[in-house]
Amino acid sequence: MNNAGGRRRPPTIHDVAREAGVSRGTVSRVLNGGHYVSPAAAEAVNAAIRKTGYVVNRHARSLITGRSDSVGFLLTEPQERFFEDPNFNVLLRGCTQALATHDIPLLLMLAGTEDERRRITRYITAGHVDGVLLVSSHSGDPIAEELREAGVPLVACGKPIGLGSRVSYVAADDRDGARDMVRHLLSLGRRRIGVVTGPLDTPGGVERLAGYKEVLAEAGVEVDERLVVSGDYSRASGEAGADRLLAQAPDMDAVFVASDLMAQGVLTALERAGRRIPEDVAVGGFDDSPAALAARPELTTIRQPWDRISAEMVRVLLAQIGGEDPAAVILPTELVKREST
Amino acid sequence: MNNAGGRRRPPTIHDVAREAGVSRGTVSRVLNGGHYVSPAAAEAVNAAIRKTGYVVNRHARSLITGRSDSVGFLLTEPQERFFEDPNFNVLLRGCTQALATHDIPLLLMLAGTEDERRRITRYITAGHVDGVLLVSSHSGDPIAEELREAGVPLVACGKPIGLGSRVSYVAADDRDGARDMVRHLLSLGRRRIGVVTGPLDTPGGVERLAGYKEVLAEAGVEVDERLVVSGDYSRASGEAGADRLLAQAPDMDAVFVASDLMAQGVLTALERAGRRIPEDVAVGGFDDSPAALAARPELTTIRQPWDRISAEMVRVLLAQIGGEDPAAVILPTELVKREST
DNA sequence: GGGTTTGCTGTGCACGATCACAGCATGGCG
């Protein structure tokens, strides 16, 4: 039984047909759907499949169906940042597992260099994957645009900018998450609430700021522009932002920070300025990244449902591959209360 | 030019042949190697390829060659731990990129549940990938054994246990890394050097401990078993280990810890016990993970060349797919000196 | 009983590439 390391030629549909005493067509029908097959024949075929250990040759199938039954997971942006982000890891893992239940392999595609971008675009537009799960930060990405034009089913993670409506996306409800956090800060009696926004050329950055302003307006609290500064999600920009806020509005009693990483920087700056947290200034983050747990004090933050996001991305993509129209899915966030508020 | 979202049928080798005024065979020859083709014909074919935007249909090619020109990246063990480990991310990224330069897609395979394991085994043994890059902690894994028996080219990350010699592996030189660190501690004048080992059912754990003992023996320093405790690479086990060491050998003046994560725990325990670092106790880690930089004081540690490891894994795997014999590659580590020693 | 529907089955073709083979010049050599 040992074939000495050589890979034996796998059984074909023909072998199964012979074994079961039926024709190739019947085996094929059993494999796909099982309609128009007599119970006796179906049983014989299944027995033959088990006996021979037959597995369909996906290349042959793809050749004729035109589908590849595989999906690309495309990461376009600076990859260091994403690979270091545990949320990205949850996303990647979730997508892989969700696809696995459909027997669809995930191809990991990293578009870093220009060369890689070209290669990947060619690979995808040549039809070697049926669809693409797209992760990129400011996703008005040229590669995404190209894929969209080529008619490749596409599902983005987070609301893409600049792309038409033919691309689906799944995102957490940034605006609502921001609203929850600011409401929480208001409920603590804070009224001079600052904000360090994300980059305002990204939907996330815009939405979180919008949520902040909405809640203040609803509560009848004046939106003081001196309490609004913007960052780029980096820790350093959080520290700089907090310094500016302290200078412009020394009476600030809370800050809503649009990412946990920036919030770490904010904590540093506030402590340097001698403010106690949360007594003098309450600090709320966004993302529930490990940074939130690593921070001292531990950060109150907004959790995005990354496990559900991955599941939804896969669901929407498969639907779109199946011919359905693009869709947008917005998932609710959750306030995680810890020590910083 | 806009085809309204429909995917147009890609050009085939036939289209290219017609465009170039040659036969399919000639086009095929240009595509693979270009031998026995006149310069004029080759030029005409290349022009036609550029003009038509032709990309080879991998399914058709695979059907006849029997190769899939794709590779699986298989993770068998508790996935949380790996996905949280930045080194794993570097490895995954490195493998993907190295494969990309060969135009070979990487399929991410996560064998968590029993169902997934079966599915993946079937997928691989059916020949849907040409080879497998294997990552698992204690890799006497049944799935690996099955693949090895089926003759699937396999390259493990780290020395596998229990598998025969038909499986290649690439690993950092654990023993030598440990030797470097312990030598470094000796060079600081320390003589009562403790060790918190990794799990002793893994080659890495065993090797690092062996290196520790070797150097002490060479230096004529007695190996005191009270200075040896073992952990499981987790932060908590590092903390517990340090506590045990302090109790068993209060005169300890240095610790070699087999992972940075455990070393973080060691630092916590030592500080709690009032030891100054590095004045009273020098601490050396292993891995050079971000934990090493996040620690206070920053950890002196052993860097494993993860970028080179991924490149070598891909190189060895492709060689083995090409028919070469399995190989073992051991790569040198590097001592990174920081504040904790 | 003739015609139609229904359920099931087998067969040939197509998918798009590779590969072995045969064919055709051309040129060198004895």
Next chain:
DNA sequence: CGCCATGCTGTGATCGTGCACAGCAAACCC
């Protein structure tokens, strides 16, 4: 001149499927 080697090219067979189609028996309806 005959022969063979060399360089290049085209053709048909082939890989393992799915699909359209035809065939066939049984049942059903009028």
